[in-house]
Structure formats: C-alpha cells, structure tokens
Amino acid sequence: MNLDFTPEDLAFREDVRAFLKASLPDDLRAKMINRDHLGKADIVRWQRILNARGWAVPAWPVDDGGQPWSPTQRYIFQEEMALAHAPEGSPFNVNMIGPILCKFGTDAQKAKFLAATANIDIWWCQGFSEPGAGSDLAALKTSAVRDGDDYVLNGQKIWTTQAQHADWMFALVRTDASGRKQQGITFLLLDMKTPGITIRPIPSIDGISDLNEVFFDDVRVPVGNRIGEEGRGWDYAKHLLGHERSGIARIGLSKERLAQLRHLEGELGGSGRIDERERARLRRKLAEVEVELRALELTQLRVVAADAQGGGANSAASILKVKGTELQQRMTELVAELAGPAGIATPSHDATDHGDHGWEAAATPYYFTMRKVSIFGGSNEIQKNIIAKTILRL
Incomplete structure (x- = not known):
C-alpha cells in the first residue's frame, strides 16, 4: 500500500495553501490561534468564503455541490485547513445532514436544502441525544404519531449543540415502540420556528452556553420532511455517524497544536518562566505526544489509501475517533500546564481580545x-x- 503523495497531490496541496494564505481573514486566524470562542457570524463568514471557491462541501457528490477530489486530496485539504488556523465549517451542515440529504433525500428535499446548507443560509442542529438515551441512542423515546399528512411530536432532546442558532433540526424520533429498540425510529427534519418547540440553554463549565435542552409539545411536522422510509431512521443515523467520526481524529489540528506547544515551551523557557528541569519534563511529554500523533497519522493515511483503492478498514472510524480525541485532550492538558496560574482566571467569552497572552487566558476554558x-x-x-x-469476528 503506497502512502506517498503523488506529484498531483503535492500540487493540490500548494493550491490549497495559496488559497488559505490569500483568503483566510486575519481576525479569524487570530481567534483560532488564541482559542477564542467563534461566534455564529465567524463560522458563517468563513464557510461562505469557502463556498464561493466551491470548497465548502468537497466530500459531497459533485452533482450536489462537492468536488471530484480523491480521498487523499480530502485528507490534504483538512490538514492544510488546520495548519493554517482556519475555522472548521458547521459540522452539522457539512458532515452530517448534507451527506444524508445527498444519499437519502428526495429531489424536492435536495432542491430545498442542499445549496442553503452548503452556504449556511440554513443553520442546522442535531436532535439525537435524550435523557437516558445518549450513548445508548436507540433507547430514545421522543414520539412521533402520524396524523394525516403530519407527525405530531412530543418529548425532549438534550445536549443539543447550538440549537439557539438553528433554523432547522434533523432528529430521530420514535414512530413504533413494538419491536426491537433499533426498529421503529424515523428521521425527520424540523423547522425550529414550529409552534411547540422550546429551547432551554445549558451553561457549561467553560462559560459558554452552546448546549441546550429542546422540548416538543404537540409539534406538527409534515410527512414530506421525513428522510427515507418510516422506521428506518436507525440505518440513516448509522450512515450519518460514520461521516461524523471519519474526520474526528483531526490530525492536522493536533499537528498545529503540537507546533504551538513547542513554540510556547521554547518561549517560556527562554524567558526563564520555567526552569530546565521543568523544560526537560515538558519536552519528554511533547516527544511522547509526537510519537503517538505520528502513529495515528500513519493509521489515517492507511485508511485514506484503502479508500482510494475502493476498500476500507474494519472499525477504522472508531479507532481514529478514540485515539484522535485522546491526543486532543492530552494537548489541552499540556497547554494548561504551561499556562500555570495565569490560566486559572477564565475571562468572559464576550471579550474579543485576550491581550498579549491570549493563549493563557484561553487555556483553562479550552481544557x-x-x-x-x-x-x-x-x-x-x-x-x-x-x-x-x-x-x-476476525
């Protein structure tokens, strides 16, 4: 299996780098470097810049607005975005509901939603988790009872990220409780302005209220807003979660953070804020992280190479998700260590400037x-x- 980039891939990488250098606004780059909280306007602005270039939804089918890129080129694009400190687009739009609409949506649903989803003219949120049905998603209980041309919804969703911004929600609901819990689940699209929907923010420990509870009281949803067949929502959800997890390792993002950590260690050591014993300990930790990150990158490249040859790797998305997220967490711990007491005071996220040491102020909230x-x-x-x-099974 060849893991080397071809000359065409290398030329593509240079094209992406040139675009990011010319098109990424300086204020967004600075926010990403300082780990400032990005607001809805920041994410929308950047995704629309990408969309104007045709790069907002490259993994979608070409006929639906995507790019004819190889798996290798998609990997290169994701990595270069992270290394350039570019924001990620809305994952709910790009990686979740978009691929579902492309594969399972009707022509009418595609015409109504796809272009608006790519440009974030519609902001989506995900209505999956419920109290008592998080990791055990199939235990969900929000009911949808057919009434003529509508479903009538009653129940609750929780941990709904950015529901306060959302125009639409894609949700799993229970239309039949008589069989196995994976059966009788239906995938619906909900207009968040529909009467009977209530959103209640959940403040989180980092000071940001991006999480929400969402309640449904006799909410009427047209049958035309159903994705695919009634009762097959579990199949569609598995397809969606495969897309969500495939990019969750975030190799490029971890590379960027490791480079920042090395820079900070050198800067703080040179200024005398940390002594040589502490520097040696931190360097050892950074070397350990770099070894694990390199191993994860090689695993990712093997998956990319297999995809390019029409194959795949068993449990690859799960392996990348587990190790990728563990490394992301490890690096936030190291940043918090470097910040020391200066990272304890957490600023208001309404502020747009953390001053000359923005990374210190953001260290604890980001951790x-x-x-x-x-x-x-x-x-x-x-x-x-x-x-x-x-x-x-092997």
Missing part, C-alpha cells in the same frame, strides 16, 4: 470544553466495544 470530544460522536467507551467486536 474544560475539550473533555467533551471523547463523548460526542459516540463515546469512546462505545467505540472500544465496536473495535472489540470487530476483532472477535
């Missing part, structure tokens, strides 16, 4: 918020079960 990456997209414990089952 806290990154605890979630091993939970969302399917908790790492669940992913380990998937990996174990695959190994036992």
